[in-house]
Amino acid sequence: MAKTAFLLGQRLSLSGDPSDAYYRDIAEGGNLTDNTHLCASRLVSGRSFTCLDVGANIGVFTLALARLCPGGRIFAFEPSPSTFRFLSENINSHACTTVVAVPLALADHDGKVLFHDVSFFEAGSFTVPDGSPLTSEVIGSDLRSVACEKLDTFVQRAGLKRVDFIKIDVEGSELSVLEGAGETLTHFHPLVMLEFNSFALSVFRDITASRFLRTLKEIFPRLFLIGRTDGHLSPLKTEKDFYLLLQENLTKGCVDNLLGAWHDSALENDW
Numbered sequence: 121m122a123k124t125a126f127l128l129g130q131r132l133s134l135s136g137d138p139s140d141a142y143y144r145d146i147a148e149g150g151n152l153t154d155n156t157h158l159c160a161s162r163l164v165s166g167r168s169f170t171c172l173d174v175g176a177n178i179g180v181f182t183l184a185l186a187r188l189c190p191g192g193r194i195f196a197f198e199p200s201p202s203t204f205r206f207l208s209e210n211i212n213s214h215a216c217t218t219v220v221a222v223p224l225a226l227a228d229h230d231g232k233v234l235f236h237d238v239s240f241f242e243a244g245s246f247t248v249p250d251g252s253p254l255t256s257e258v259i260g261s262d263l264r265s266v267a268c269e270k271l272d273t274f275v276q277r278a279g280l281k282r283v284d285f286i287k288i289d290v291e292g293s294e295l296s297v298l299e300g301a302g303e304t305l306t307h308f309h310p311l312v313m314l315e316f317n318s319f320a321l322s323v324f325r326d327i328t329a330s331r332f333l334r335t336l337k338e339i340f341p342r343l344f345l346i347g348r349t350d351g352h353l354s355p356l357k358t359e360k361d362f363y364l365l366l367q368e369n370l371t372k373g374c375v376d377n378l379l380g381a382w383h384d385s386a387l388e389n390d391w
Contacts, residue, residue: 122213127152127180128161130187135209136178137202142243143178156287156313156377157184158351163311163379168192169284172271172310174226174297177203177243179210181287186216193218195278199225199235199266203242226290227268228299236261246291246324254324270300283308292320295327295335305339312340312380319374329370333362340380353379 122133123146132152136143146152160181164171168191173182176196185194196211196219198204204223211219225247227233236254238245238261245261247268248254256263275283283304288294294314304310314336318329336343344353345365356362356378369376 123148125150125152127184128157128187129153130183132183132210133213134178134180135206135213137206137239137242139240140243141241143206152180155346155348155351156181159346159353159377159379160184160285160287160313160351161188162351164189164192164285167284170280170282171195171285171287172283173197173287174271175287175289175291176207176221178206179221181289182207182219183210183214183216185285185287186211186214186219190218192284193220195220195222195274197222197224197226199223199247199268200237200242200245202237202239203245222274223267224274225266225268226271226274226297226300227293228270228296230269230273231267232265233268234263235266236263244291246320247293247296248324252324271297272301272303275304283310285311285313287313289315291315292317292322292324292327294321295325295332298335298339309382313346314378314380316369316376316378317374318369329366330362333366336378336380337362340382342381342383344379344381346377346379348373348376 122135125132125146165188167189169189170193171185173196176182176198182196198207208221211221225233233247235247236259288297321327321332343356
């Protein structure tokens with residue numbers, strides 16, 4: 121049975137698996153609006169953007185994008201077969217004609233990737249590299265091989281003429297997605313919202329939080345921290361900025377969200 125919830129002031133009827141803790145924790149009549157939605161509302165609202173939701177889960181962020189830029193196009197990527205069914209159902213039930221659901225993982229190569237489908241917490245499902253010591257017995261998951269593509273391959277295959285905004289929340293595999301998106305980033309210069317989950321980076325991909333940030337600094341000329349409550353953008357410019365972010369993230373909560381950009385003047389004017 122679907123649950124009623126509110127997102128950016130819009131009433132939603134969301135379908136999901138009752139055994140999934142992420143869906144179970146959605147309160148009937150609750151407000152789902154969080155810092156990432158508030159930030160996105162300032163970045164894409166009213167614009168005819170082409171947006172990519174990488175790691176869409178059941179579609180909450182996808183539905184936010186569909187509401188914020190009704191004149192744009194949204195592509196929602198979700199590799200879990202069971203979760204993809206609910207993503208598609210939620211897109212269709214809200215008549216989101218500008219949204220295309222894509223049953224695909226994005227990675228640094230084309231072909232297949234190992235995917236832990238975590239049925240008891242689908243929002244925590246994740247990919248692992250070949251040879252990972254994490255087995256289905258360790259995680260309690262369904263470990264399967266799923267289709268994957270580089271983002272560059274998908275953009276070319278789909279014939280996209282623009283990519284304006286990308287949200288990536290893939291439980292530690294964010295750098296893998298970016299490694300497969302070099303041409304897209306260089307050609308289109310999209311705004312990129314990324315989850316910074318130091319637990320997932322370390323445990324699932326063997327990547328330290330400091331290495332993750334250093335790599336993002338090399339990719340994006342401008343990097344911002346998205347405020348945990350209000351979605352406010354704070355520029356990350358100095359070594360002290362990065363040190364304080366690492367200290368806060370690693371000692372007081374391992375999940376933050378970042379925004380990569382190519383020019384910050386428009387963002388600063390907006391804020």
